[in-house]
Amino acid sequence: xxxxxxxxxxxxxxxxxxxxxxxxxxxxxxxxxxxxxxxxxxxxxxxxxxxxxxxxxxxxxxxxxxxxxxxxxxxxxxxxxxxxx
Numbered sequence: 001x002x003x004x005x006x007x008x009x010x011x012x013x014x015x016x017x018x019x020x021x022x023x024x025x026x027x028x029x030x031x032x033x034x035x036x037x038x039x040x041x042x043x044x045x046x047x048x049x050x051x052x053x054x055x056x057x058x059x060x061x062x063x064x065x066x067x068x069x070x071x072x073x074x075x076x077x078x079x080x081x082x083x084x085x
Contacts, residue, residue, distance in 0.1 A: 031055050031068075032075035039076070039084045 031052060038048035059068045076083050 028055055028058075032071055035072050036075050036079050036081050039081050 034043075034048065034051055037043050038045065055068070059065055073083065075081075
């Protein structure tokens with residue numbers, strides 16, 4: 001095969017696979033800042049509940065509640081927001 005065929009277009013699958021993996025990871029990691037915003041009453045509780053539903057479902061199924069709470073406590077400590085739970 002020539003380099004033209006396996007050049008940049010040959011790496012497209014790598015970019016797609018990276019995006020497929022990165023988007024769910026970023027969604028879960030974004031729950032910390034969203035929880036802080038929710039605790040500060042910037043967004044409604046309904047919006048916060050709908051945002052966290054898939055994350056809580058996965059955490060319950062995986063049994064990683066301790067990890068999620070530790071992650072949230074770090075975000076609340078960094079931002080100086082009182083812990084609401």
